[in-house]
Amino acid sequence: MITELLSEIDDSAGRAGLLDDGARREIRRATLTAVCVPGYQVPFGSREMPVARGWGSGGLQVTLAVIGEPDTVKVIDQGDDAGVNATNLRRMIAGTEGCEESTDSRDATVIQTRHRVPEQPLTAEHVLVLQVPVPEPLRGVERSTAECDRMHAEGDYAAIWVSLYEDLVRNGVITRSTGYPVLVDGRYVMATTPIPRWDVPRLHRSPHLSLFGAGREKRIYAVPPDTDVEPLTFDDVPFEVEGGHEQQCALCGSSDTFLVEGGGGRTICSDTEWCARVAEGDADLEAHAKQAPLHLLPDPARRVRTAAPVTLVARPEPARRPVVSAAEWTLQVAGLGKVHGLGGADAVAGTGPEHGTAISPTTGAIVAAWDVGFDVAPGEAVGLIGESGSGKSTVLRCLVGEESPTAGVLHLAAVDAGATDLFTLDAAARRKLRVDVLGYVQQDPSAGLSLNVSAGGNIAERLTAAGWRSYHAIRQRAAELLDRVEVPLSRMDDPVKTFSGGMRQRVQIAKALATDPALLLLDEPTTGLDASVAAGVLDLLRGLLAERDVAAVVVSHDFAVIETLTERAVVMQLGRVVEHGLTDQLFADPHHPYTQRLVAAARR
Amino acid sequence: MGYSGARGGLEAILAAERHVRHERDHAPVPWAGTEQITARFRLAVDRVMGEAGLYDEPTAAHAFRQAEGDTLEAAHLVRAHRSTLPRLARSEPVDPDEMVVLRRIVPAHRTPDGPQLLGRTSDYTGRLLERPDGPPSPNGQVPAPVAQADGERRPRRFSAMLREMDLLVDHRTGADPEPFDVTRRPARPPAPRSAVLASMARAETGALVGLWYRSILGPDGNIHEVTLGEVRHGRLPLRVRHPHTGRPVRIGTFRATETEALEDLDGAEEDRARFDLGYGLCFGHNERKSIAMANLDVACRRFGASLEQVLLLTIDGLDSGGFLEHLKLPHYVTFRSMVDRKLAVRTTGERVRATDPLGRDCR
Numbered sequence: 001m002i003t004e005l006l007s008e009i010d011d012s013a014g015r016a017g018l019l020d021d022g023a024r025r026e027i028r029r030a031t032l033t034a035v036c037v038p039g040y041q042v043p044f045g046s047r048e049m050p051v052a053r054g055w056g057s058g059g060l061q062v063t064l065a066v067i068g069e070p071d072t073v074k075v076i077d078q079g080d081d082a083g084v085n086a087t088n089l090r091r092m093i094a095g096t097e098g099c100e101e102s103t104d105s106r107d108a109t110v111i112q113t114r115h116r117v118p119e120q121p122l123t124a125e126h127v128l129v130l131q132v133p134v135p136e137p138l139r140g141v142e143r144s145t146a147e148c149d150r151m152h153a154e155g156d157y158a159a160i161w162v163s164l165y166e167d168l169v170r171n172g173v174i175t176r177s178t179g180y181p182v183l184v185d186g187r188y189v190m191a192t193t194p195i196p197r198w199d200v201p202r203l204h205r206s207p208h209l210s211l212f213g214a215g216r217e218k219r220i221y222a223v224p225p226d227t228d229v230e231p232l233t234f235d236d237v238p239f240e241v242e243g244g245h246e247q248q249c250a251l252c253g254s255s256d257t258f259l260v261e262g263g264g265g266r267t268i269c270s271d272t273e274w275c276a277r278v279a280e281g282d283a284d285l286e287a288h289a290k291q292a293p294l295h296l297l298p299d300p301a302r303r304v305r306t307a308a309p310v311t312l313v314a315r316p317e318p319a320r321r322p323v324v325s326a327a328e329w330t331l332q333v334a335g336l337g338k339v340h341g342l343g344g345a346d347a348v349a350g351t352g353p354e355h356g357t358a359i360s361p362t363t364g365a366i367v368a369a370w371d372v373g374f375d376v377a378p379g380e381a382v383g384l385i386g387e388s389g390s391g392k393s394t395v396l397r398c399l400v401g402e403e404s405p406t407a408g409v410l411h412l413a414a415v416d417a418g419a420t421d422l423f424t425l426d427a428a429a430r431r432k433l434r435v436d437v438l439g440y441v442q443q444d445p446s447a448g449l450s451l452n453v454s455a456g457g458n459i460a461e462r463l464t465a466a467g468w469r470s471y472h473a474i475r476q477r478a479a480e481l482l483d484r485v486e487v488p489l490s491r492m493d494d495p496v497k498t499f500s501g502g503m504r505q506r507v508q509i510a511k512a513l514a515t516d517p518a519l520l521l522l523d524e525p526t527t528g529l530d531a532s533v534a535a536g537v538l539d540l541l542r543g544l545l546a547e548r549d550v551a552a553v554v555v556s557h558d559f560a561v562i563e564t565l566t567e568r569a570v571v572m573q574l575g576r577v578v579e580h581g582l583t584d585q586l587f588a589d590p591h592h593p594y595t596q597r598l599v600a601a602a603r604r
Numbered sequence: 605m606g607y608s609g610a611r612g613g614l615e616a617i618l619a620a621e622r623h624v625r626h627e628r629d630h631a632p633v634p635w636a637g638t639e640q641i642t643a644r645f646r647l648a649v650d651r652v653m654g655e656a657g658l659y660d661e662p663t664a665a666h667a668f669r670q671a672e673g674d675t676l677e678a679a680h681l682v683r684a685h686r687s688t689l690p691r692l693a694r695s696e697p698v699d700p701d702e703m704v705v706l707r708r709i710v711p712a713h714r715t716p717d718g719p720q721l722l723g724r725t726s727d728y729t730g731r732l733l734e735r736p737d738g739p740p741s742p743n744g745q746v747p748a749p750v751a752q753a754d755g756e757r758r759p760r761r762f763s764a765m766l767r768e769m770d771l772l773v774d775h776r777t778g779a780d781p782e783p784f785d786v787t788r789r790p791a792r793p794p795a796p797r798s799a800v801l802a803s804m805a806r807a808e809t810g811a812l813v814g815l816w817y818r819s820i821l822g823p824d825g826n827i828h829e830v831t832l833g834e835v836r837h838g839r840l841p842l843r844v845r846h847p848h849t850g851r852p853v854r855i856g857t858f859r860a861t862e863t864e865a866l867e868d869l870d871g872a873e874e875d876r877a878r879f880d881l882g883y884g885l886c887f888g889h890n891e892r893k894s895i896a897m898a899n900l901d902v903a904c905r906r907f908g909a910s911l912e913q914v915l916l917l918t919i920d921g922l923d924s925g926g927f928l929e930h931l932k933l934p935h936y937v938t939f940r941s942m943v944d945r946k947l948a949v950r951t952t953g954e955r956v957r958a959t960d961p962l963g964r965d966c967r
Contacts, residue, residue: 020690026788045788048683053926055933078937080613085933087613115937133930140963145913146793163962170959172952177941179965196941216923218790242944260940270937300951453962495959 017096019064023047027065027220031211034222039184040152041135046218056089056114058215059131063093063112066127066211072100074108079116079258079270086114103273115178117199119257119274121287122208124225130193132214135221137181137191154428157189157232161464162450164232166457168304168471169493173240174233181232184223189232197231198241198258201293204229234471237304244297252278256292304471312483329375329413330519330551331399336372336408338394341365344406351575353594358389358574368394369575370407374568376519378413381545381552383562383583385598386572392555395572396523398423399553400440401430412437414518435465439512439550443524445504448511451497455482455507458496462514481510485540502533506540513544520545520552526561538564559602563587571595628672641665650859650888651675655921656682657787657806659858659887676808676921683922696843696852697783700862700885701758705838707889710762712833712866718759723837762833763864763881773869773878775905793912800904800915804897805886808921812896815919819903826907830865830882830899837861837889861890865898871906880905 019027023045030044049057067073075090077083081103089112094101102108105120112129122128138148141159151157160181167174178194182203192200193212203210203223210223223229231239248255250266252275262268269275277283339347343363348370350361358367369391376382384392397403399410401422410422414437422430434440442448449458459478460468468474482492485506487499496504505525512520525541526534542564545552554565562569562583569586571579571594579592590596642649642661645668652664656679663682671677707723710716722728766772784791784799786806791799804812819825840860843852863884869876882902884894904911918924 017688018684019687022690023687043790043792045790047687048680048922049687050684052680052929053923054928054930055926057926078934080934082613083934084613084617087617091614114933115935133927134965140965142963144793144909145917146909149792159963166959166962170961171949173945173948175945175949176965177945178938194938196937198941216927240948242941258937260936270940298948303952450962452960454959457962493959 017064018050018092019047019061023061024065027061030220031062031065031222034211034220035209035224037188038224038227039182039188039190039221041190041214041219041221043218044220046215049215050092051085051089053216054133055085056112056131056215058213058217058220059112059114059129060089060093060213061215062211062213062220063110063129064097066129067093067097067099067110069098071097071109072102072107073097073110073112074102074105074118075112076116076118076271076273077114078260079113079118079274080272082272083114105273115194115196116258116270117195117202119269119271119288120277121284121291122206124207126208128208128210130195130210130212132191132193132212132219133216134179135191135212135214135217135219137179137189150428152188154431155187156431156465158461158465160189160232162453162457162461164234165460165464165471165474166453168234168237169454169456173303174237180239183228183230183232185227190221190223190229192229196242196258197239197296198243198293200229200231200239201241201296202291234474235469236473237471238299238302239296240298241293241296244299249275249278251275254278256289256294312479312489328377329418330378330380331413331553332375332411332418333395333399334373334409336395336398336410337370337406338368338391338398338403339365339370339406340368353573353576353578356574358391367575369398369405369572372408372570372572372575372577374570374577374580376551376553378518378551379549380568381554381566383566383569384553384555384572385557385559385562385569387557387598389574390572391575392557392572393523394575396521396553396555400438400521401427401434412519435462436515437517437519439515439517439520441505441508441512441520441522441525443527445496445501445508445528448508449496449504452495454493454495455487455499455510456492458507458511459514462511466515477514478510481514482507484544485510486536500533502529502537505529505537509537509541509544513548513550516548516550518551520550522552522554522565524556525554527556527558541565557598559587559598563602571598624672628670636669638662638665638669641668647889648673648675650890651809651893652678652682654887654890654893655679655806655808656686657887658682658686676925680922680926693844693847696845698840698842700840700860701761703836703838703840703860703862704757705759705836706859707835707837708759709835710833711835712831713762713765716759716762717755717765719756721756761864763866766833766866766879771878773875773880775880791916793909793916795912795916797901797905800912801883801885801897801901803916803919804884804900807893807897807915807919808924809890809893809896811919811921811924812900813892815914816896816899826911827899827903828867830867830902832863832895832898833866833881834862834864835891835895836863837891859888861886861888861894863891863894863898865895865902867902867906869906874906 026045030042034042047061049060051057051060073093075086077086090101105111105118109125110127110129111118114131136148138151138160141163142148142151164174178196179191180197180200181189182192182200184190205226205228207225209225212221233239247259247267249257249259249269250262251268254269257269257271257274259267260270274283341364343360343365347360347363347365348367351358351367360367372395374382384395386392398405405423408423411418412422415422456475456478459481460474463474463477479489479492483489487503487506496507526537529537538561545565554562556562566583569583570577573594579595586595587599590599642665648668649661649664652668652675653659667678667681670681705721707725708719708721710720763772784796784802786799786802791803816827819827839857841854842856842858843854846853865882867880867882869878869880880902882898884897884901886893900915904915
């Protein structure tokens with residue numbers, strides 16, 4: 001029995017394949033998944049190949065998984081069939097798989113390539129296998145792989161858009177050279193392996209299947225035939241391919257191919273097969289010219305004028321928007337509770353102002369907030385006031401989605417007309433609300449801003465997340481906002497880390513307002529600032545709340561801030577609401593002794 | 605078709621291969637037989653088996669010879685060979701307490717249960733270079749055999765004593781999930797501990813040691829110096845389920861190195877009245893690797909996410925070495941595209957602002 005089994009194995013080993021059949025099936029399954037979800041990086045159990053990681057081990061596995069004896073394989077590196085890596089891979093594939101090999105793209109059914117798409121227009125008969133060194137297009141803007149996975153899952157691509165915005169601000173052009181990021185099928189951002197920009201448009205709605213294999217990072221992804229592949233660029237910033245210097249190939253005379261240095265100051269086609277066939281008159285020049293991206297050659301006249309100052313068109317102040325919703329509130333929260341530690345709701349007994357502690361006598365848990373409820377009318381500002389440790393910031397963090405509450409419900413008029421309890425939504429849905437429904441200003445501007453990004457770029461982050469795709473419109477909007485918060489426009493393109501604390505806070509406020517959210521959440525917005533700077537920011541906020549139809553929740557320990565900004569206020573002590581009412585009345589005639597203390601402190 | 609552009613490359617490759625073969629295989633010296641290599645270069649063979657994740661001394665020795673002594677290259681040969689083979693069975697879990705020790709030390713205790721057994725090691729021998737003229741003359745000094753009593757062969761762990769004294773944090777949850785198979789599924793954070801341990805067991809030794817030491821003297825890092833409770837090298841049984849009876853049968857033994865490292869817990873949320881235990885286990889005799897692994901295991905549990913990504917994704921020698929060496933491949937298409945952008949930046953006539961880019965990509 002065993003010997004039979006062993007001899008069977010010996011027989012199959014006679015094929016001397018580079019992969020056993022189980023592995024082939026696994027890789028084929030991953031490849032099929034990739035075809036079904038265009039642009040999505042499918043993890044697979046990448047095997048070790050006889051070539052090093054980074055030398056095409058992923059492409060080789062994909063090729064071996066899809067190829068069979070009736071196939072003809074072609075392998076190129078930099079467009080060249082004679083490249084040593086291409087040669088090595090080709091002889092390995094043809095030598096073990098029993099398929100034909102060819103250097104003619106028209107004869108090949110599977111073309112494995114590194115860094116190029118062949119010049120020969122491909123057809124539905126072709127499978128193009130691209131070797132991928134770095135499959136993650138977000139790696140540059142996000143180092144954590146888990147966070148990159150989350151961004152793909154949620155379609156959260158603002159960071160890469162901001163990187164393009166910043167690139168234009170810094171350089172006047174997008175300087176990404178190869179591996180240009182593309183949006184596939186309107187869903188996933190994908191790295192186009194390091195093929196030159198010249199080849200990127202040639203993947204768009206192409207008749208052939210493109211498969212991408214990353215062996216080291218253990219990912220396979222695909223662009224099925226006739227799929228949208230759009231390079232990420234702003235609507236008003238043309239995507240540029242290489243070239244435009246009136247060059248042509250010194251060997252075949254082509255001027256509609258990707259050219260590389262050919263020595264002696266000459267340029268030659270990188271695709272050696274195409275070059276040779278053009279020289280011999282064995283090439284369909286017309287079909288090739290039709291799909292060459294000549295319309296995307298750089299046109300300096302169409303480039304953006306970045307450093308030219310944005311001029312503000314004098315526009316009338318936006319009229320207060322009429323209240324669209326018939327709802328009586330923009331936000332309504334009821335029964336909100338948050339317990340840190342053991343026991344949940346059972347830990348609440350024995351805590352609160354009447355017991356003088358927020359620590360549960362039974363479980364030791366901290367009852368940060370309990371039974372907190374209030375609503376905010378459209379256009380109204382409500383204050384949450386209390387000493388530090390009173391639970392007001394906990395309440396705000398629950399509202400914004402940074403903490404999940406132990407109890408309570410939260411409704412926003414802007415979400416399902418107030419029908420949905422936001423606390424039942426998952427983290428991804430909560431994050432989406434922060435794009436255009438909730439504006440959030442934190443006490444520490446560095447928590448709400450990317451300090452290495454320019455002031456304009458920080459605002460662009462919100463706008464691109466909300467779907468803005470016009471570079472000039474984004475700059476115009478950012479300039480208007482920065483002007484409104486009194487940040488000089490000459491500083492718009494400077495990184496926020498070079499700004500003072502007060503100026504950073506103004507940028508954060510501008511960012512929070514960028515998408516005209518229905519609700520603004522302000523957490524101690526002036527606390528970290530010098531007194532005179534704080535007064536300026538407070539003035540600004542008062543003006544903004546007055547001129548805009550935005551509801552606001554303002555958290556502060558300082559009754560002066562609450563008094564300046566809000567119409568109504570809720571007083572919190574040890575996690576409970578101890579008093580609420582019109583801010584003026586609370587300030588003029590506080591009932592609760594705790595409120596009286598807070599008022600006295602503000603009047604000192 | 606007149607185009608035959610592929611010829612030049614192939615000839616160059618074949619010539620390079622002939623060079624290697626000629627000078628390696630036909631050097632005018634005696635042939636290094638496989639037994640020579642397994643007997644005289646035991647630690648190199650063990651290292652290849654560990655980094656390849658495949659335990660077979662002759663296979664590792666063949667690879668070591670073919671790779672001209674480059675252990676990483678040899679591990680690559682073994683792993684690529686493994687890719688061609690079907691998987692016939694899965695080995696049964698091994699209880700490391702079954703290890704018959706060939707060497708065992710307990711630095712944390714003067715007189716632990718069982719022996720402090722130095723075994724075959726040059727740890728305590730002066731590093732004096734010997735330059736013999738020829739093979740040493742035979743002598744009669746045969747080392748005493750390893751202890752035979754079971755308590756000596758399978759000593760009780762030092763950690764068992766600590767558990768009795770209730771000095772160890774107990775992470776055993778009772779759940780016994782299937783270990784993560786890093787050879788079949790890509791491990792990405794967040795991943796179970798078994799995935800991190802398996803990644804380290806196959807890692808390049810130098811990568812683990814470097815990562816550990818970076819924390820000791822580098823500008824950052826959370827990895828502390830641990831106290832070693834156990835360092836062992838010994839034999840473990842290999843069992844698979846019999847295809848007919850379904851019962852585990854022993855089909856061989858393999859050597860492994862095992863380490864238990866004691867970590868002094870001092871964090872806010874940690875049990876400061878107890879120690880934590882880090883674990884290391886790898887094929888063959890490779891104490892450096894096993895000790896670094898145990899130390900990194902406990903550091904990963906304590907200091908989490910970023911170290912987890914490092915351990916899962918950056919310590920494999922084939923991955924890092926291959927990617928480094930891929931820089932030798934032609935990159936003239938990508939470079940030409942980069943030159944194009946340099947020229948474009950010049951022609952915009954914009955003043956270049958003194959700001960850093962947001963994000964830098966690999967290409």
